[in-house]
Amino acid sequence: MQAMVVIPSNGHARRRVLVDRVHSIVSNRAQNGDEQYLVRWTTDRVTNKPPLSWHSIKELVRCLEHVQDYLEVREKAKITVSVTQGNKKRKIPDSGLECEERHPSPFERNLHQQNETPSVSRSPSVSSAPPSTSVDVFNSVLDADEHGHIFCRNHPSADAPQLDLDTVHKMNRLAHLDSVDKALTYIRNEYVQRLAKVPGTDKKPIHLVNLQDKSTPSLRFRFISGYVLDEERGVYRASTETQEGCTCLPNMGRHIGCEYTKKCDCLEYATVDDSRLDEAGKEAYAEALANGESTMGFPKKFPYWAEGTKREITGCLVPFYLNSRRPIYECNDNCHCGPFCRNKNVQFGRQVEVEIFRTKGGRGWGLRCKENVREGQFIDTYRGEVITDAEATRREKASSKAKASYLYSLDKFAESENIAEESLYVVDGEFMGGPTKFMNHSCEPNCRQYTVSYNRHDPKVYDIAFFACRFIPKGEELTFDYLDKDDGEPMDEPGEDAIPCLCGAPKCRRWLWT
Numbered sequence: 001m002q003a004m005v006v007i008p009s010n011g012h013a014r015r016r017v018l019v020d021r022v023h024s025i026v027s028n029r030a031q032n033g034d035e036q037y038l039v040r041w042t043t044d045r046v047t048n049k050p051p052l053s054w055h056s057i058k059e060l061v062r063c064l065e066h067v068q069d070y071l072e073v074r075e076k077a078k079i080t081v082s083v084t085q086g087n088k089k090r091k092i093p094d095s096g097l098e099c100e101e102r103h104p105s106p107f108e109r110n111l112h113q114q115n116e117t118p119s120v121s122r123s124p125s126v127s128s129a130p131p132s133t134s135v136d137v138f139n140s141v142l143d144a145d146e147h148g149h150i151f152c153r154n155h156p157s158a159d160a161p162q163l164d165l166d167t168v169h170k171m172n173r174l175a176h177l178d179s180v181d182k183a184l185t186y187i188r189n190e191y192v193q194r195l196a197k198v199p200g201t202d203k204k205p206i207h208l209v210n211l212q213d214k215s216t217p218s219l220r221f222r223f224i225s226g227y228v229l230d231e232e233r234g235v236y237r238a239s240t241e242t243q244e245g246c247t248c249l250p251n252m253g254r255h256i257g258c259e260y261t262k263k264c265d266c267l268e269y270a271t272v273d274d275s276r277l278d279e280a281g282k283e284a285y286a287e288a289l290a291n292g293e294s295t296m297g298f299p300k301k302f303p304y305w306a307e308g309t310k311r312e313i314t315g316c317l318v319p320f321y322l323n324s325r326r327p328i329y330e331c332n333d334n335c336h337c338g339p340f341c342r343n344k345n346v347q348f349g350r351q352v353e354v355e356i357f358r359t360k361g362g363r364g365w366g367l368r369c370k371e372n373v374r375e376g377q378f379i380d381t382y383r384g385e386v387i388t389d390a391e392a393t394r395r396e397k398a399s400s401k402a403k404a405s406y407l408y409s410l411d412k413f414a415e416s417e418n419i420a421e422e423s424l425y426v427v428d429g430e431f432m433g434g435p436t437k438f439m440n441h442s443c444e445p446n447c448r449q450y451t452v453s454y455n456r457h458d459p460k461v462y463d464i465a466f467f468a469c470r471f472i473p474k475g476e477e478l479t480f481d482y483l484d485k486d487d488g489e490p491m492d493e494p495g496e497d498a499i500p501c502l503c504g505a506p507k508c509r510r511w512l513w514t
């Protein structure tokens, strides 16, 4: 049962604004040394006077995504204002309205500079509530439930002070003068806390550093450790029955088990190692290829350096794979070879301590390593929602070309398996994914993306794994070539809305996307 209570606007530390009912944050102000934000509550009415109330940042700890959205709009509006000063026209944040330069009215000033005694929202059900001239709650009244969750009633109150959204947008000119540092710190701390909960961070942490400005990556992003398939729109993996495991046994030693590549079923589609074929073997292989037959029984290229080679390169990609675009087929959970099989690597996840950092050159956030990385060492996979091609096109159209793109097509086997473009899947790492979301493009990259499959019979869902293509010293930014171009391969002619590349490499192709 929810209790009708009077809620001090900067009340008890445990009181929290109920995030499910919040529409957005629409303003900010400084109040008695505290930072406050104007919450616009959801309502089923179409109105220019929705429920609004001021809250201390402490009460907004469950709504920091909304606060961050507001601060982003506010920051952009600040830039717009400074760019357009001089022609006396201003773009107003959020509303898209333009207004002539004007001075705030005394009412607006009052809204922003109130510093009277603790203000109180009025509830008709609380008869003892003192009459108040407070303007902390507008167009409605606040309630709280027994858990201290504050929410606004979903019907108008003629009793409450009135405030419309146009006035809020106009008074936001003053909001730009007030500090939002506390909110920025809360947002950053929240992000850091979330980073600490990402699976695998106990062994290999993910850090966050920003020496450029006070921003934090979006809190709307969710860290995930595996793909999230959009099953509602028909995205599925091939059935698990097709995910046959191999019959190699564990701990059989070098050149036995999966490394005895003639026998490992998982390597059926891996590249044949023709350097290990004698004349008769070469002939048989040519015949198998000509007849489109399975190459099972021929020795295959094993993807990783195995034990017995130098300890420091064990587990790294061998040059054959490193320098080619060949898919890597790893063993899977149905295999008999067990967890220590040397053909299992990427599936265990990130092995490198990384840092998300704000880049200097206008490329937003980037990712760098906190330890030296060896040539051929696995770094991490790209994660996200797996969506249909149609859904990816819809999302792409809905956002501008200049906006950061996080879409990654799973088209490796399209040609060989004759999969039509519209049947392909796409990984979208914008709203959920891993730290590789922050890897920027370079025309001379230090990492490269590889296809890693755990089910050779599923050409539509596989992992995209990043490996170092050369030694990367600790602290260097991790980059890959978004277009996966070969050295010297030219770009298409840039169109009108082509995006310039800011990688700064000597051999930069100049365009990120043409």
Ligand SMILES: C[S@@+](CC[C@H](N)C(=O)[O-])C[C@H]1O[C@@H](n2cnc3c(N)ncnc32)[C@H](O)[C@@H]1O
Pocket: 362, 363, 364, 365, 366, 402, 403, 404, 405, 406, 437, 438, 439, 440, 441, 442, 500, 501, 502, 503, 512
């Ligand atoms: C996958 S995101 C990389 C992370 C991104 N920097 C961020 O802050 O979230 C890709 C976007 O980063 C930016 N970007 C990456 N590499 C770039 C480059 N070399 N030049 C310009 N922008 C780049 C572009 O906006 C691109 O759409």
